[in-house]
Structures are given as C-alpha cells and as structure tokens.
Amino acid sequence: MSTADLSSGSLFPAAIRATSPHRVLGRFAAVVCIVLAGCGDNPPPALGGDPDNGRLLLRQFGCGSCHRIPGVAAARGNVGPSLEGVATRVYLGGVLPNTPENMVRWIRNPKQFDPETAMPDLPIAEGQARDIVAYLQGLK
Template structure:
C-alpha cells in the first residue's frame, strides 16, 4: 500500500507542477534540431519542430503526460531512450524504424519531448 501511495504521489507531482516531468541531462534545444534531422516528423506531429506534421505514428505533444510509451513501456527517460534507439527490441511488429540514433542524441531528443506540454 505504501508503495502504491508513493507511486501515486510521484505521478501526481510529475503532472501537476509547471515543470518538465523529468529533468534529464540532455539538451532540449539540440534535441529539437535532432528530431528534425532524423526525420521523426515524417511520422509524428511534434510542436516546435519544423515540418514535423506526420500522421503515421501518434502525435508527441503530450508524451510527457503519458503513462506508457508505445502502449507497453512505463514512461521513464531510460525507456524513452531505449524506444527511440531500438523500437523493434521492444515491439518486433512496430512500424517505427530503427534510425540508428546514438545514445547522446536520444537523450537530447527525450529532453525536448519531455519539455512539451
């Protein structure tokens, strides 16, 4: 019970404050540019990223509020980075391609995505 209360408190704290849900080490500014360079916007709508108006995958404007990533991974920075780098390792059937994103680049992209609200 205590664990559940602690988890609920952590989730509520993350959702209510006017702060990014996760403060992670990456550069959100660089992440915004990388999201464009890797072509993520061909499939996703991402506010603030030029030409990111695709509808192949889900829009990413509220990803920071989501409980799960791609419906299966708990939404944490480590899982976000894992998903961006190796979506097939999570779900072999997913349409999201492996774009050979480096760990550092995925960290920056995650920093930008978590800054959206």
C-alpha cells in the same frame, strides 16, 4: 495545569501569532523560488540532455515524417501518434512504461519492445537520444 486552562483557548491564539512570521517568510521564499525558476514548474531537463539540440535532432532524423511534434518545423506526419503530450503518456508504444530512461531506449530500439511496430530502429547515439528526450519531456 487544570483542565480549565487547557480548554480556555488562550494558548491557541498565542501559537498562531508565533507562527505568522514564519508564514511571511514562507511566502517570501516561494516568491524567490519562482523568480529564480528551477523550482516546481521548471525542473531541469530530463537526464541532463539539451532540449534545443534535441529539437534540431528531431528534424535531422526525420521523426516529423511520421509524427506531429509541436515546435518542430514541418513535423506533421500521421504514421505514428502525435508527440503532443508525450511526456504525460503512460506507456510508450502501448507497451513500455513511460520514463525518461525508457523513452531513450524506445527511440533507439523501438523494435526491441514491439517487434511489429512501424517505427524503425534508427542509428541514434545515446547522447542524441537524451537530447531528444529532453525536448520531448517538455511536451506535456
């Protein structure tokens, strides 16, 4: 093959034509993905918790007496920070890197991570904390 063959450009249009059916398929796959959900925008709840039960538990444990919590009735407390956007916060309580696992630990034993915090250790079971975190992870 001569240099002239390579530089003529004739190979490239053919290559583009060859990929276009794949692009169409790719778009189709993206649409199917969005229709079926579970892709990208709607990941499964963190740690397998139940966000609906989490919302009920946030009420039962009275978290709203200290926190504003979007979507939780009467949760307008101003002792602690608003939990709006808590899923995207960098540190919990300013000390603990924010991951779903750490949020479970913080909710069960905040004083373990910050002995001075005004947030009390509450008798919350691991599974209950996972449900709460599943709800809070939706607050972005």
